[in-house]
Amino acid sequence: MRASLLAVLAGLLVLAVPVAPHGHATPGVDVGPPGTSLMHGDLASTDSTPFRGPGRGTRLTGSSVPGGACAATFVGRDGIPVSLCTQFLGAGGFAVRTVTLFHPRTAAVLARLPLTKGGLLGGVYGYLDAQDRVVVADGSGAIVRVAHRGGLVAPRLFVADRVSLAGHLPHGDAVTGLAPDYQGRVWFVTTHGVVGTVTTVRGRPRVASVRLPRGEQLGNGLSVRPQGVSVLTTHALYEMTAAADGVPRTRWRRAYDRGSARKPGQLTWGSGTTPTYFGPGGSQWVAIVDNADHAPHLLVYRSDDGAPVCRMRAFVRSGPGTENSILARGNSLVIPSTYGYQYPPQAVTGPANPSSATFVGGSTRVDVSATGCRRVWENGDRIATLPRLARGDGVVYALGYGPVVPGVPQQVGPVYLIGSDFATGRRVVTLPVGDGPIDEPMELTGTITPQGTLWQATLGRMLRISRR
Numbered sequence: 001m002r003a004s005l006l007a008v009l010a011g012l013l014v015l016a017v018p019v020a021p022h023g024h025a026t027p028g029v030d031v032g033p034p035g036t037s038l039m040h041g042d043l044a045s046t047d048s049t050p051f052r053g054p055g056r057g058t059r060l061t062g063s064s065v066p067g068g069a070c071a072a073t074f075v076g077r078d079g080i081p082v083s084l085c086t087q088f089l090g091a092g093g094f095a096v097r098t099v100t101l102f103h104p105r106t107a108a109v110l111a112r113l114p115l116t117k118g119g120l121l122g123g124v125y126g127y128l129d130a131q132d133r134v135v136v137a138d139g140s141g142a143i144v145r146v147a148h149r150g151g152l153v154a155p156r157l158f159v160a161d162r163v164s165l166a167g168h169l170p171h172g173d174a175v176t177g178l179a180p181d182y183q184g185r186v187w188f189v190t191t192h193g194v195v196g197t198v199t200t201v202r203g204r205p206r207v208a209s210v211r212l213p214r215g216e217q218l219g220n221g222l223s224v225r226p227q228g229v230s231v232l233t234t235h236a237l238y239e240m241t242a243a244a245d246g247v248p249r250t251r252w253r254r255a256y257d258r259g260s261a262r263k264p265g266q267l268t269w270g271s272g273t274t275p276t277y278f279g280p281g282g283s284q285w286v287a288i289v290d291n292a293d294h295a296p297h298l299l300v301y302r303s304d305d306g307a308p309v310c311r312m313r314a315f316v317r318s319g320p321g322t323e324n325s326i327l328a329r330g331n332s333l334v335i336p337s338t339y340g341y342q343y344p345p346q347a348v349t350g351p352a353n354p355s356s357a358t359f360v361g362g363s364t365r366v367d368v369s370a371t372g373c374r375r376v377w378e379n380g381d382r383i384a385t386l387p388r389l390a391r392g393d394g395v396v397y398a399l400g401y402g403p404v405v406p407g408v409p410q411q412v413g414p415v416y417l418i419g420s421d422f423a424t425g426r427r428v429v430t431l432p433v434g435d436g437p438i439d440e441p442m443e444l445t446g447t448i449t450p451q452g453t454l455w456q457a458t459l460g461r462m463l464r465i466s467r468r
Contacts, residue, residue, distance in 0.1 A: 030180045032128035036075040036447050039125055041388065043179060043224040044277035046328040052392030052452045054465050058417065060433050061453075062107035062464035066100050070457035071124040073447045076132030079104050080155075081447075081455050082148065083462065084126050084136060099134055099146045099157055100462075102455075107464040111148065113157035116140040125177035125221045133160055135186070137175035141165050143186065143198065168196055168209040177221035177274075179229075185246060187229050189218045195231055195238075199246040208246035212238070219268035219349070220325075223275045225283035225303065234258060234270030237288055237299075239306060252306035256299060259291040261353035263321040265341040266291070268349045272323030272338070277303060278368075279331055285368065287326050287333055289314045296320055298335065300368055310373035318362030318378060323443065327389045327396065329422065332376070334396060336363045336387055341443065358404060363387070363396070365425060377425035381418050384441035385456060390448055395419040395428060397448070399441040399456060415439045415458065417465055433463055 031037050035049040042048070068085035075081050081102040101110040116139035126136035133145040145161040165175070169190055178188040186198040193216045196209030216233035223230040228251060231238040235258060239251040262269040271288050279285035287300045300309040314322070319339030327334040340357035361382030367374050383398035390397060400418045413436055419429025433439065438460040446456030454465040 028182050028184065030130045030184060030186075032074065032076055032130060032132050036449060037128035038074075038179070039072040039127070039445050040221060040223070040274055040325050044283055044328070045221065045223040045274045045325055046276060046278060046389070047325050047386065048327060048329055048389040048391055049448045050391050051448050051450050053388075053390035053395050053397045053419065053448050054417070054429075054452050054454050054467050055393060055395075056419075056429055057468040058429065058431055058465055059468055060431070060463060061466040062103075062105065063461045064102065064107045064109050065460060066102075066109055066457070066462050067112070068096070068098055068100075069442050069444060069459055070100065070462060072126060072445045073455045073457065073462075074128040074134065075447060075449050075455070076128055078132065079449070080110075080148070080152075082128075082134055083457065084124065084134065085457070086124070097136070097138065099136075101148055101155055101157060102462060103152065107455075107462050110152065110155040111157045113146060113159075115144065127179060129180070135178065135180075137178060137188065139174070141169045141174070143175070143178060143188065163198055163205045163207070165196070165207060168194060168207055170194070176218045179222055179224050181224050181229060181242075182226045183242075185242065187222060187224070187248075189222055189231055191217055191219070193217060193233065195240065195248045197242050197246040197248060206246060208242070208248070210248050217268065217270075219270070220272070220274040223277050223286070225277050227283075228303070230275035230277065230286050230303075232271055232273070232275050232288055234268055237275060237286070237301070239286070239303060254299075254301060254306050256288065256290040257292040257297070259293045262348070262350050263291065263339060264352045264354060264357045265319070265321055265338040265343075265359065266323045266352070267343060267347055272321070274325040276326040276328050276333070278328035278333065285309055287328070287368075289322055289326065289335060291321065294320060296322070298333070298366060298373065300373065309370065310368060312366070312373045312375070315362065315364055316375070316378055317360075318364060318380070319357070319360045324386050327387060329389060329391060331368050332422075333366045333368065334363055334387070334389065334422070335366065336383055336398075337361060338443065341384060343443070359384075360404065361400065363420065363425070365422070379420060379425040379427070381420055381427060383418055385443060386445040388446060388448055388454075389422060394422045396422055397429070397446075397454060399433065399458065412436050415441060417454070417456075431465070433465065434458060434461065439463075
């Protein structure tokens with residue numbers, strides 16, 4: 001949840017980081033380098049990257065203590081990582097959001113910028129814009145753009161732009177997620193069901209919003225395709241658009257089975273998945289997992305009209321629930337299970353039923369066609385970060401644990417980098433990177449650079465994991 005803007009002085013170029021080849025930006029979208037600018041990898045939320053990952057011959061090449069749990073990390077054209085980190089304050093769940101800059105070779109903290117304190121999720125979802133600035137909501141009800149200058153010699157973070165959402169957020173509400181669209185707007189959603197846009201008109205921001213039905217809350221991000229935006233509440237999936245006035249409009253709505261309560265391993269009562277666009281053309285279908293009591297279902301719809309494509313049981317043996325986004329590549333999906341994962345009490349909303357469960361873990365791959373869904377594999381890897389699919393080497397990377405040990409808490413023991421083959425689900429990478437509780441993975445999100453380096457935060461550290 002941080003952003004970065006490179007301004008390296010001409011006389012310091014010899015000390016700067018070489019600009020990394022990132023590929024071409026998406027035309028018409030105010031977003032930074034492909035693959036390293038969004039929490040879920042891209043606007044479609046495929047949680048994938050075009051690059052190779054650290055691979056089998058990998059090692060821990062740097063670490064630091066950032067002073068908070070860094071839920072998302074971005075890397076701009078300058079190659080300098082910047083993260084959105086959160087430090088909890090008290091039992092009320094308030095948090096100080098801090099934009100943190102890291103040294104690209106050592107992972108040492110270069111600079112920090114605290115933002116206005118607020119609830120959890122507003123400091124989790126953000127992105128890097130086309131000027132390599134972090135776009136994120138602060139706790140005061142504003143969208144800020146945080147830039148940095150000074151290179152590696154005199155780095156400094158500062159707020160370069162601020163747009164107030166006053167009048168659009170009810171009292172006690174907070175921004176949950178935000179993302180740019182293909183028409184140049186910034187979309188935002190709030191915990192209590194406000195969906196809005198910020199459009200720049202003659203150099204000035206214009207904010208427009210609508211309120212979804214009372215009782216529908218949002219605990220996930222939103223996904224974007226050229227023709228619309230997918231928004232998932234605790235009750236229903238929406239496909240939305242906005243006209244020239246910027247006011248969001250519902251194209252279609254599909255209610256889903258939200259179950260009877262929040263499950264252990266989820267943050268809210270309802271689906272825990274950010275919608276994922278995928279399929280022919282890159283976004284013909286959209287997928288979520290519901291929260292049905294005994295066996296949650298994978299649900300796939302046509303993006304244009306909401307017509308059902310398929311519905312099948314999400315897991316066979318991995319546990320009946322997930323809080324993680326669905327990974328996508330072509331017509332294939334990978335669904336990670338989080339059932340039983342123990343989140344900090346400040347992060348969850350409402351009681352769970354049952355109150356706790358063993359974190360079994362596991363992921364499954366499902367292939368989708370116009371005629372239905374087919375399970376390809378299911379593994380038992382106990383991954384505990386939001387995984388990232390590296391399309392360059394066909395491996396799904398995440399941090400996780402070894403097998404369940406009766407009587408040993410989740411947070412105690414070794415933590416590994418785990419890599420699973422996308423084609424078969426088999427483990428191909430196992431690298432010890434730390435120990436709990438300092439390196440509890442916390443279901444945080446990492447990013448993979450064009451050089452194959454994985455930047456991944458834990459509860460207490462930022463890890464730099466690279467090829468040998």
